[in-house]
Amino acid sequence: MTQLPDSSLSRLFDPQGIAIVGASATPGKIGAMPVTLLRQHGYAGRIVPVNPRADAIQGLPAVSGLDALDADIDLAILAVPAAHAAQALERARPGQIGAAVVFTSGFSETGASGAAQQERLCAAARERGIRLLGPNCLGFMNVRRKVYATFSPAPANGIVPPGGIGMVSQSGAFGAYAYSMARERGLGLSHWISTGNEADIDVADCIEWLANDADTRVIMAYMEGCRNGPKLRRALAAARAADKPVVVTKIGRTQAGAQAAASHTAALAGDDAVYDALFRQYGALRARTIEEFFNLGYALDTWKRLPGGRRLGIFTISGGVGALMADEAHDAALALPEPSAAAQARLLERVPFASGRNPVDVTGQAVSEPGLLLATADDILADGRYDALAVFLAAAGSSEALWPTFEAFAREMQARHPGVPLAISALFPPARRRELERQGCLVFPDPSAAIRTIGAVASLADHAGVDADAGMPEAVPAAGAPLLEAYNEVQAMELLRQAGLPATPCTLATDEDAAVRAAAALGGAVAMKVVSPDIVHKSDVGGVKLNIAGEDALRAAYAGIMDSVRRHRPEARIDGVLVAPMAPKGVECIAGVHCDPVFGPVVMFGLGGVFVEVLKDVSFRLAPFGRAVALEMIREIKGHALLQGARGAPPCDIVALADALAALSRFAHARRADFSSVEINPLLALAEGQGALALDAVVLRANAAA
Amino acid sequence: MTQLPDSSLSRLFDPQGIAIVGASATPGKIGAMPVTLLRQHGYAGRIVPVNPRADAIQGLPAVSGLDALDADIDLAILAVPAAHAAQALERARPGQIGAAVVFTSGFSETGASGAAQQERLCAAARERGIRLLGPNCLGFMNVRRKVYATFSPAPANGIVPPGGIGMVSQSGAFGAYAYSMARERGLGLSHWISTGNEADIDVADCIEWLANDADTRVIMAYMEGCRNGPKLRRALAAARAADKPVVVTKIGRTQAGAQAAASHTAALAGDDAVYDALFRQYGALRARTIEEFFNLGYALDTWKRLPGGRRLGIFTISGGVGALMADEAHDAALALPEPSAAAQARLLERVPFASGRNPVDVTGQAVSEPGLLLATADDILADGRYDALAVFLAAAGSSEALWPTFEAFAREMQARHPGVPLAISALFPPARRRELERQGCLVFPDPSAAIRTIGAVASLADHAGVDADAGMPEAVPAAGAPLLEAYNEVQAMELLRQAGLPATPCTLATDEDAAVRAAAALGGAVAMKVVSPDIVHKSDVGGVKLNIAGEDALRAAYAGIMDSVRRHRPEARIDGVLVAPMAPKGVECIAGVHCDPVFGPVVMFGLGGVFVEVLKDVSFRLAPFGRAVALEMIREIKGHALLQGARGAPPCDIVALADALAALSRFAHARRADFSSVEINPLLALAEGQGALALDAVVLRANAAA
Structure with a gap:
């Protein structure tokens, strides 16, 4: 069921009558063009020129102003200078006019006084319930209804x-x-x-x-x-x-x-x-x-049908150009599956020097044997291996003698294989090209452009099952605690944990005893880090100790950190020492959220280190979203191979990583009024089945960043 | 001074007379087409059909075979089946025919028997001093001389x-x-x-x-x-x-x-x-x-002149499309310098709502003010800031009324600013487009294609001063020692050092005393590594110790390495322990050489770690080359920023790195018969002024790789 268009815009884009304010009889004037075009192309509705200095314009009776109209009218075109536009609209009665198109420039694009003109125009429209297109625009055309509301x-x-x-x-x-x-x-x-x-x-x-x-x-x-x-x-x-x-x-x-x-x-x-x-x-x-x-x-x-996937068949009468097309297919991430063995054998029977693989090269034999192209296509498409077919006909495409062959090929392809959209690359004369297009076949002089286009359109199919925003979700429950002024690492991690993200357990210890208790609760060796709003580079001031086990070592580490930090940075405020388990092995990723002024919270994902810092290899999505979108953003980064187990490492738990990103996106959306940015660095991608783990996070309150 | 073309190919490509073997009177036959085309287009030389079964072909007297020709002839076209081609040529007398074009297929492209046909054909040509084009080709055309030696x-x-x-x-x-x-x-x-x-x-x-x-x-x-x-x-x-x-x-x-x-x-x-x-x-x-x-x-x-550099001026009547072109210019690595303040001011005087920066948007005003485009271009080009100009005229380009404006603009630009090649993007009718092209102005419907093309052509200027192979150099002196069966790390490094590469000093110690002496000679702490042809991953078997200083520690390290390696890999042959200074700080790069079967030694350069292994971010050049080419290959890698001092590090000594690559290329070229591959990993790029340093290398003898 197609929803009905917004009725207020329907009066604009499909008007039953049009008044042209500033209508002119002088050819080429912006007030003359819509009148001319509407009449010339046979617009069926009423056309009313509005001009205080003429009784008729281009043979049509004119009125002096919108207030002089005898009835309501859907659309008013304003082709008068900026200084007079608002005034013209102000003469209309509320409800009388559905929409207005304002052609003229001299409004907000020119500075402050123009902006004031525009504001007055908007107010006049708003007060009368008039939807406004423009100002400073070329107008619009409804081509089917012959509405040429344009100059x-x-x-x-x-x-x-x-x-x-x-x-x-x-x-x-x-x-x-x-x-x-x-x-x-x-x-x-x-x-x-x-x-x-x-x-x-x-x-x-x-x-x-x-x-x-x-x-x-x-x-x-x-x-x-x-x-x-x-x-x-x-x-x-x-x-x-x-x-x-x-x-x-x-x-x-x-x-x-x-x-x-x-x-x-x-x-x-x-x-x-x-x-x-x-x-x-x-x-x-x-x-x-x-x-x-x-x-x-x-x-x-x-195309009458779009490709259902990325499996492309390439069909040529020249092997070399087939390879050129295969190069482009690779760049466009299209797959080139081989035809069935039977189809290949059949082609080689017909043309011993052909190449039956994909690209399929039927050779110049296609020129002397009219049925060859279609017969080969039938064989190759018989078992549903292809989502689209790209054909290169070389200079033979411009041959008058061969036209019936090619025309029949395109026609029969559409009839027999409607699910396999077809693109032909050849230099057809324009009328021939149109003929093929009418049959739903694309024609490109450049075979690479054909392949690129197929690749881009096929991406719609990849994306077809993905729910772009996973619905607008319920807000996640707010963190139990009230909003704080600022969040240290431990509080930030707690906030993310409550939002459903896998955050490494960590405790803020404010004395040696607390550090020992925290470590005992975790079990095993721990990492300890100073927590201070004033210290960014903790290692540089001796604020980090790793792999600490045993009460004595824990106490010594706590004291050592405090001592070193106070020595290096006597003025720094110190919240205490974070105690956390040693991190497991994994691939270091970064996830973040920032608030775009236009679009709101945006989630970023990337791999740590040089990937983010030097290569800027990151992907973004608008919060909120679900797992499917998160998986897309993970697959999108160039260093993606590292997560699949490059360099001998096991593949990472990409689904867990995706779920963490989705949870982050829901948090960011639900709490967008409260928090302006989040950075989880590192977000560790563990081996498959072992999840993901946020090791450290910075969370900033909305309006808290100076 | 233009060198004269190779005279043997001149007889082929600029023949004074042509014999067509297999000349035919039947239209469409491959033996008919060259006769028809040569006559139709007015080839001025002699045309002799060769056909044993006809006295005349297409009105020209025919001879029965090449031996029946009354004089020498520059070119013979062979339009006979593969089985008869060699035979036809064999009838020619040595020196009688300069060159032959063989149209027909059925030679090496079809398999073994075709290859034998081709060999016989080649032999016949060789023995008679005939240069051969084809077989299995469409022939050639010398368009100016109307030589249509094609079917x-x-x-x-x-x-x-x-x-x-x-x-x-x-x-x-x-x-x-x-x-x-x-x-x-x-x-x-x-x-x-x-x-x-x-x-x-x-x-x-x-x-x-x-x-x-x-x-x-x-x-x-x-x-x-x-x-x-x-x-x-x-x-x-x-x-x-x-x-x-x-x-x-x-x-x-x-x-x-x-x-x-x-x-x-x-x-x-x-x-x-x-x-x-x-x-x-x-x-x-x-x-x-x-x-x-x-x-x-x-x-x-x-273009009558090519851009002398990468500085592009963008000139539009629509700001939005200007931004689209700026996007493309960025991708094409073109610079967009601003016009002089005076030029900008002058434009804003003329058109207050224009944008004087680059892209320069003269606005739709260009349509109503014919001289605006040229006057603005004059101002902007006055002080030599641009190497090329790209102009977007939007739909105005197709306006009949505006044609004189645009034609005058292109003509005057060529006259006044011949050093600034011009590309216009607009939808001109074909005849208009040709007119602009005659004036040396490019026309593209797609403005992005214009920008991409300018970017590619401008790269010729970047490259103009680079000596592609630094001449074919003298062989570097061979290493003093005779060729060994295989090269361990120490021998490999010595080989590179002799070839002029900066290789870290290293010594092979075969007992504790030698290790102590080697360390003493180096001074400071050292790194020690087992040297064995059987052990690739030395760390895994306890074969590496770093930062060793003092006699006791050196002895212990030597013993520890030997002990651990013998325990892990009792069967491994051990040459000894390499003693080298600890590496200074630097960016880890990789340089290598491999022998391409077609082109010979090829040098590779990349950054170490994920850059090579995951991102395949490497560049190649054919050995030998000099510093300028090496600098190009360094700049070409995507991670290049890391060498310029990313992440707070100082910039690297890129010239030293380039000289190391050039030295490697000279070595590879001079010793291409001796060595099949070299890998220097890591090649350390030190801070500016401190050079580069090869820390480890693997060198393989030619034909030594199993």
Whole structure:
């Protein structure tokens, strides 16, 4: 059951009538373009030009202001200067207008006085129950209903046909370029939306609306930043729930890009790594380039079924290019299983010099033997070994004589093997390409782009069973004790233990007797560490003793630590000495939480030492999440092999590690008002079946960090 | 001075007359295509069909065999079945024919009997001084001289104009596809060559010939493998010496690709990492995809000057896409310096809402103010801060009305700032795009592709001053002692010391007295290690003692080692105990040499521990090389930051490290007949000014490894 779209946005995006404030008769003026486009493309609703200095505009009767309208109207387009926009809206009666699109610039993007104009505009809209798109935007198009509420010049160079892609862009320039690219690539759009300054409606609203729009199958979004993280998260969850893939380009991946973005966009950007985590968590495909953005949108829109997994068959008439494609498949983490022995034998019977492995090279013989491609594909796909097929036809693809062969191949593939989506790489003339696309077959001139695209789309299948946030959980019970001013290591570990994390038992001893008692309770040799809010590098001041056993040694160690620390740092406050068991063998990891200003608590995971400090090899997810997401974030780090038992060590208990991360995420979410950051370092990954163990932690209160 | 091309290949690639053996009158037959193409495109030389069953072919008088030719002829095309090819050639008189191209398949690629056919063909050619292209190849084209010695169907769909790109492909299918791509991309070719089975002439020969060919400015090569490494190295050196950039695609980058390549190509592939090292060493640009292959060829051919460095100016009419381009610039290791304060101020005067930093966003104002782009570029380029400029024009690029603005911009940029190559990203119609390209301006629909291409091409400038092999050096003096059967650690270190490497002093002690004397000679505490050809993990058997000082302790340590080792491994042969100074502090690196079957000794460098073992973070270069190449290989590893003083450590002596690698490479090259592998582990990088130090080494004799 598809949920009905938010009705307030439906009046905007599917209006029954449109008033154009500032409508103009002068071609090329921003007030002329929507009137022209709406009429030219046959918009079926009512069009009312609003212009106090004309009785008619482009042949349509005009009214002098919104108050002069004889009836309610869904949409008002404001194509008047910033100084007059609020005033124009203020003439509307409450309830009279459903939504407004404001084209003009000169608002918050220009500084303080513009921001004041924008605030007045927003207030006018709010008071009248009007949803607002813009200001400083190119407007939108509902392609199927022929609503051209835009002054973008892009449709003037040729329009995009109706189709299943809903496209939303924060940037008008990107949006206009993307519209033109869609036309060049032969894609069809349901909606095209530019959000501009996002005074009210933002990219997240549009994604959520498109997720619920019956005309939209695929969502393509471009964003520069976002002010409301939870809303974006909800929108991506809605798209996921509606089974509509989202392709997103977000600028500021790198420091250079983030700086450039910050100097450009007024939106509070948040940390790019957090956006990346968000997109991974909700299975939104992040495109790094405009080309990738379109390759992904193209594949998701053109294929009638998406690959159900990562098993790729490569099929070529040139072994060398097959190897090139295998290289790319490796990079895209696609598997290349071999065809069945029977299928291989059958091919070699037909073509003795062919290669029956994967890549399957049917050789140039495919050119002289029209049925060879299809017969081989039938054999190879007979036993369900492949989730997608990539075919390279070399220069033969442009041959007029061979077109019937290739067309029949694509058609029959769709009929006989609809569960194995197909991508062909060849240089077809545009009309031929369109023909294959209509049959649900992708066409790429560059075989590597085909493979990369298949790899990215296949990742949706990996992720299909993962519950991105494990529901919004009940708050975990608050720690028994009231909130403290600050948490020392022992208190921090206790807090995590109560939150369900495996924390090593540790006791704060404030004298020798207590240290002896604590060690006796633990049994075996212990580690002892000074606990002081003023001392970070404990070893440097003689504040750590390891492997201490026996009462005398314990007393001596306690005294030794106190003595050395007081000598080195006479001014330091000392809480006592932490007594803990010696750590078992394991791989040192780090887990942490920090509070992103836009998205709230974010959990980090990485391996200790150089991996975090030098290689920055870490992964992030938004709290809260469950085991499946935690497993994804563990598998994502590059040093992951170390947890699988590299260098002769046994494999680690990755599930226990994942559960610890999930527990940390639930704690962070539930107590997000109380705590601003947590760092567990090290979090020890023990051998399989033996769990994970937090050895030390730093917990900071919200607003407690100076 | 351009060296004259090898004259024997000139008769092949620039023939004055061509005989076609197996010439046919039947359209579409492989013996018909070259006759048709040569005549159709106006080849000016003599064309002689050879066919025993016809007096004339396609209107040209035919002869019955090569022996029936009335004069010498430069080139014979053999379009006859494998079984008749050798025989056909055997009819030629020695010296009569300069070269032969053999189209047909059925030779070594099909197995043993085909290999025998190929051997007979080669012998016939060799005996008559005939250079051979193929067999099993699509032939070649000399585009300028209209020599279409090919049966590729690609030219039938439209020919590529003459131009500066020489293209050579081992694979016919790739070659044909590349020819079609070149046509689609509007590139011009000097030559197009397909080498097939490479019975005589291989890709390296063609690269070297193109390097010396006056019509060729850029070389594009596709290869699957290579049997003669030194020849390929020489060819790349020749291209470098002639200042002709080489773009190369070599399949088998990954394991999946290498397997696929191995199953396809008969050429011994060698290790892909070694090819990669070779390409880096000689500044050949390796393209991973066909698209990248063409983007690079396109840039190198279209730009009239190449970027002199990595400083990029980004220029947009949309801030958001500027940030996207900055992201890509970061990934491509391009720097984005800011314009001068004066230039920034001038832009903000003109457009208050512009962004004067880099990316420079002139905003949509560029559309309404035709001179803005050029005026801003003039300001920004005034003080020589940029090596290249990338411009994004968004959808405005497709505007008919704005074309004069953009055309004038590109033209004036070329006139006023010829030293700053320009790439524009926009969706121009094809004819417009060609117009800009004629002015030396690159055009890319995808701005990220523009940035990536600039980054790759700019790397040629980085590398410009580097002497790739530091000349072929004199052999280093052989070690004084004769070659031993096997080298223990002490002997290995001595060998490296004699080769000019900084090796820690160490002595083999065979009794306690000797150990005491050795320690006394060194002064200070020492490390002691058992030396045995049978014991790899010395610590596990109590074979290592560290930080030993004083006669008693030395004697006890010696005895303790011997005792423990004999207890654990009674059967082990023991050479004695190595005595060495305790190692200073430093970053542990690994350097090694192995012998590639195709390319000979290859030097490896990496950081120790997880970097090599888990992350495989290593770099390679072909021996021998000098300091500059060694510095490149050190900078190339991902963990490079650790050598620059990460985690509070002082920066390392990278020059000393480089000199050690260069010395190792000279040793490996000079003694390549004697030694098959060297591993120095650890090679310690000490603090700046303190050098590097090899602490331990394993050296294996050539053919000594079982």
